[in-house]
Amino acid sequence: MLPFKSIIKLDRKSNAPLYIQLSNEIIKLITAGVITVETKLPGSRKMGELLGISRRTIILAYEELEAQGWIDIKPNQGAYVHADIPIAKKYPLEQSLQRKDNPLQESLFNYSHEFDYLEHYTPPDFSKIKYIFDTGYPDVRIGPMKELSNSFYRVLTRRHARQIMNYASDFRGHILLREELVQYLSQTRGIKVSLDNIIITRGSLMAFTAIFQILLDHGDKVVVGDVSFKVANNIIKIAGGEILTVPVDEYGLDLDALEILCSKQKIRAVFVMPHHHHPTTVTLSADRRMRLLLLAQKYRFAIIEDDYDYDFHYSHSPILPMASTDHEGVVIYVGSFSKTIAPGLRMGFIVAPTDFINELARLSRFMDVHGNTALEKAIGYLFQEGIIRRHLKKSLKEYRNRRDLFCELLQNKLGDHISFKIPEGGLATWVHFKENIPLPLLREKAIQNGLLISRTVFQDLNGKDLNAIRMGFASLNEEELVKAIGLLRKSINDLEEQR
Amino acid sequence: MLPFKSIIKLDRKSNAPLYIQLSNEIIKLITAGVITVETKLPGSRKMGELLGISRRTIILAYEELEAQGWIDIKPNQGAYVHADIPIAKKYPLEQSLQRKDNPLQESLFNYSHEFDYLEHYTPPDFSKIKYIFDTGYPDVRIGPMKELSNSFYRVLTRRHARQIMNYASDFRGHILLREELVQYLSQTRGIKVSLDNIIITRGSLMAFTAIFQILLDHGDKVVVGDVSFKVANNIIKIAGGEILTVPVDEYGLDLDALEILCSKQKIRAVFVMPHHHHPTTVTLSADRRMRLLLLAQKYRFAIIEDDYDYDFHYSHSPILPMASTDHEGVVIYVGSFSKTIAPGLRMGFIVAPTDFINELARLSRFMDVHGNTALEKAIGYLFQEGIIRRHLKKSLKEYRNRRDLFCELLQNKLGDHISFKIPEGGLATWVHFKENIPLPLLREKAIQNGLLISRTVFQDLNGKDLNAIRMGFASLNEEELVKAIGLLRKSINDLEEQR
Structure with a gap:
């Protein structure tokens, strides 16, 4: 007989009832091949003595195992492991549970090499970093965190408003936040749009992911600055895009170089950070902005305008975003609350023509459906009450x-x-x-x-x-x-x- | 002279200073081609009279326009629109601002037909629905929302812990929640894993998206039940997978049919909801679970186990998830808090071998980086305090x-x-x-x-x-x-x- 006492582990302090713990342990032994098919289990009295628990508990566990289809209880004969259970290869139990040491695993998940250009993930070690x-x-310590939690509390504890924690029917984000954004975008940066031109995203990276998934077919060409924001470059590649570059000088992207590229091949999109180019922080000059818009109309490419830190400017007020002077609907504008409130919110937004927003909403259904609507509403209140301002x-x-x-x-x-x-x-x-x-x-x-x-x-x-x-x-x-x-x-x- | 009084709109109730409003309005007129290049703007005194505002405000606005590069102020001559600004096509202003009516727009965003099989998005109208x-x-009205907001408050207002609102350095989710999950998974469903086997996701759909992006090369085959969860099917297609089906009967997937498929071609993954198949709600029997695991080892495919509502069972306790009896690391287990807490949280998790979790973390960097870490920690407290239980x-x-x-x-x-x-x-x-x-x-x-x-x-x-x-x-x-x-x-x- 198996040394049940030593291989079955029960935890009397656990919240799980003993009989459930016992039946789970027996299932482990069956699936690990330690107890084989058609084996007779010890009788309830005997098993109770072996394990030092009541017979009643053993009976409950065996009934549970039978209900789940692991054993058959034959009248006057006892409990047998079900004959139809395929036999697992026999492993020493301890070893088999250490899934990460398993030799099979690596060959099974022989990942696609599609993402080889992405840096591998290693869990961070910040123990020595001061x-x-x-x-x-931004400095999240000076952020309106207390106001945010109060606002969240207010949203969640209004009883009639609890449905906000259900799936949202509108994948574009909570209407209060979108309404507030309509005003905020108009007042702070001259972008005049309606509710239907806005979708809330999980930060700007999620925005880029969704935009490029929709915009790009495999091999479509996207122009970025040399140098440019590397994470966005990778997102473009993941979405199947091919990256072309133009130089960046002290006034931003070199548009002569861009026009030469456009004259030679179909360009699908230009990714630009006019306010502060990443990494070099230069600003795209007003005349280049106008010219870029005209080039987009002429060569029919989309402008993805990443405006990640518009709100921070220390001398004169900044040149308005390209989206504010876009009369042709060629600009897809991406903003974020990461710098204005906190990166940890993971909240941003896209401003674009209605039909493009609807395409984004359609794809959202298959990415993450929508964001945390209650938190979106809470942020909406912070705008409404002037706290963000x-x-x-x-x-x-x-x-x-x-x-x-x-x-x-x-x-x-x-x-x-x-x-x-x-x-x-x-x-x-x-x-x-x-x-x-x-x-x-x-x-x-x-x-x-x-x-x-x-x-x-x-x-x-x-x-x-x-x-x-x-x-x-x-x-x-x-x-x-x-x-x-x-x-x-x-x-x-x-x-x-x-x- | 242009009828500035009628085409420049200033809002005295707005938070934006008048001179900023004015300069923005003038930029609009320039970019719309209403005021053309090298045009002389009215002098500050004249403009002030025209608009009924102080001369000082006009001077500030012109200085702003010059600083931004839109106009040149020539000493003793006046303010001229900058010569280098490319001339936009001239549109009636009102019309040009209505971006969605613009005829160019549709042809520009001539979206890829890649997603034609996805239903189009139309904003919902629930006005008549009772x-x-x-x-x-679940019924979110009976959920622990008050406890959740208190917990969130606690996380956000501890001053030394504010850094939680910054970018997280660990893309796998907050450590407290992962620690609590290690215990919860062990106690409720016999899944014994370590911290390194868990990543937090934005709901289970985001989990599927990430898993299939990593697992599938274009054209890789994934087997699902006939019928199965349609949203997951679409996610598989979006990730480039090809879907094959096997019948579903009252005990779940037909594994004879699966083995026939496997013998004919390389199967990359099987998507299964063993606890309650979607949509038919049937449970995969214990013997089929074992056989499916053995088939996965034999034919080297991954099992994606979607366990969306494990916590709800009304008679005996449920058959343990396949992940709990997987000794080979072939199962990628997806769970969600949508049913146990609330869908609006948009929070779920993946349990898998360490190297696969690290691949997911690596890809996360280019999807949405990570979730709302503060909210993850808040949920961690709810587990810790027994509130979830x-x-x-x-x-x-x-x-x-x-x-x-x-x-x-x-x-x-x-x-x-x-x-x-x-x-x-x-x-x-x-x-x-x-x-x-x-x-x-x-x-x-x-x-x-x-x-x-x-x-x-x-x-x-x-x-x-x-x-x-x-x-x-x-x-x-x-x-x-x-x-x-x-x-x-x-x-x-x-x-x-x-x-």
Whole structure:
């Protein structure tokens, strides 16, 4: 007889009834091939003694096993493992449960090589990191989190409004948030649209994914800047697009180069970040914007306008988004609450002609249906009550101070090793390091000192490493900026000493 | 001179300063071609008089326009529209702003026909609907919404924990929720896994999307039941998969038919809902589960196990999921909080071998990065505090009562026109209507009477309409069930009278 006492594990502190635990353990033994087909199980009295539990519990467990079809209880004979259960290969039980060591597994999930260009995922280890220079995130600590939770509470606890936690019938997002966006877009950036021109997305990346899935057939060509936002480039590739590039200078995309491309082949879309190009932070000039719109009409391509940090500008008010001067419906505008409220919301939006929005809604049904509607409504209230407006005013002031301090520190502490321009807006600075400070090495040193910097490598047209990164200044307060720059300075010193 | 007074619209109640409004209006006129290149704008005094606002405001607006590059201010001469701005085609302003009426637009977004098989999106009109027989949703009114909002508040307002609203560094979801899931999966369904085997998704549809994107190369074959969950079928097609079917009988998928398919061609994956098949609600028997696992090992296909409503079973405790008896790592298990908590959460999870989870995390980076981590942590607390367990206990009891009443009503009020089996678990019943009640017509009548029923049409292998639908009973309370069945009876009567 099997040593049931030692191989069946019951937990008396668990919430699961003992008889359910027991029947589950027996199922494990059957499926692992430890108890084989047509084996007779010990009688209930005997099994009870073996395991030190009541006979009644054993009977309940056997009844459960019979009801589920694992055993047959034959009158006056006892309980037998069901004859029709296919026999599993016999494994030592302990080993078989460790699924990740299983040799079969790797060959089974011999993944498609389609995504080989994407960086592999490794769970992060931030245990030694004290400060992070991100690539331009907001400081979520100054965000309206208390107001957000109150607003969420208000949405969820109004009894008649509970249906908001059911599936939404409108895949475009909660109507209150869309209504508020109609006003906000008009007031802050001159975009005049209706409710039907807006869909809420899970951040701007989800927006890009959906847009390019709809827009692109396999091999369709999309033009981006050289250099451009790498994550978006990958999304374009995943959607089957082919990427062509044009140079980016201090006024943004080179449109002469674009027109040459257009004259040679069909271009389906141009991906552009006119307000602050990622990574270099330059602004597309007003005349280029107009020309880009005219090129889109002439060559019939779509403009995907990523306006991720429109709300942050420190000198004059910014040039309006292209979507606001688009009279032909050629612009698909993508905005996000990641910088204005918090990245962790995972909420953004798309503004586009009605029929394109309806296409997006149609595809949403097969991606994630819709977002968290209750949270969308809660954000809607924050707009309605002016909380977002006040928060933006406050954070703009704060981030301007941080930008000034950061650039001053860059100049004073690292000026001999870097070059940069003071950004007129946004939450990041594009910083070139001199050749004798190779960024991958600096990054290693910095991690040793408790500082994390971006690992994204940008290269020029000839494949030469630009040795430049985007450094965000908004998510660290003044004290933290001083300390983080200190650690960066120390890391540069360490690197130089090592030579 | 242009009639500036009538074409420039300023809103004195708006939050935007007047000079910004004015400069934006002028930009509109320039980009629409109403004010052409090198045109001289009226002097500040003159313009102020025309518009009835102060000269100071006009000067500020012109300075803004110059800073943005739209005009040049020439000393002692005045303000001129910048010479380099490309001239837009001239449109009457009002018309050009109505983007959706624009004739160019449709031809530009001549969408790929790739998704032609997907139903088009039309914004819903529920204005006349009083009751809905959904396809098996929970009653969100009895959910722990107050506890959820309190928990969310707790997460968001702990100052040191604010970083949770930043981008998460771990794309697999918040660690507390994954830890709680490890326990919950073990206690409720015998699935023993570690933290590294779990990723949180935006509902189970997002899970399917990610899984099939990774698993499938174009043309890879996926087997589903005939009939099966249509939304999942579409997701498989979108990911490039080809669908093959095997019959579904009262014990689930026909595995003889599956083995014949496997012997003829490479099968990449089998999509199965063992607990309650969608739409027919049948349970895959214990012996077939074992055999399916063995077939997966033999023919090396992945099993995608969709376990959307495991927590609801009304007689004996359910057969454990296949993932709990999978010793080879062939099962990718998909669960959801849509039925256990609320669909509006848009939260689900995948359990799979570590390397597959890491592949999913890698792809997430290019879909939506991750979910709302704060909300994930809030749900984690609900598990930790036993709130989910108590909620499930309460709702199980409630839904059993509703099932009993619903089936009794079906039998007593509609018994002459339908056939169905009382479901042993889940939140829906599979109801066949007699041929003289065609469902599309009944649906129309029902809507007229204020009742919405599912419009999904299922067909048998020969393309014949099954004239059957899934009818959910859990989201309506007893009073509502009585009234909704009454409306359905009335709709049948209306249909018969019409003949």
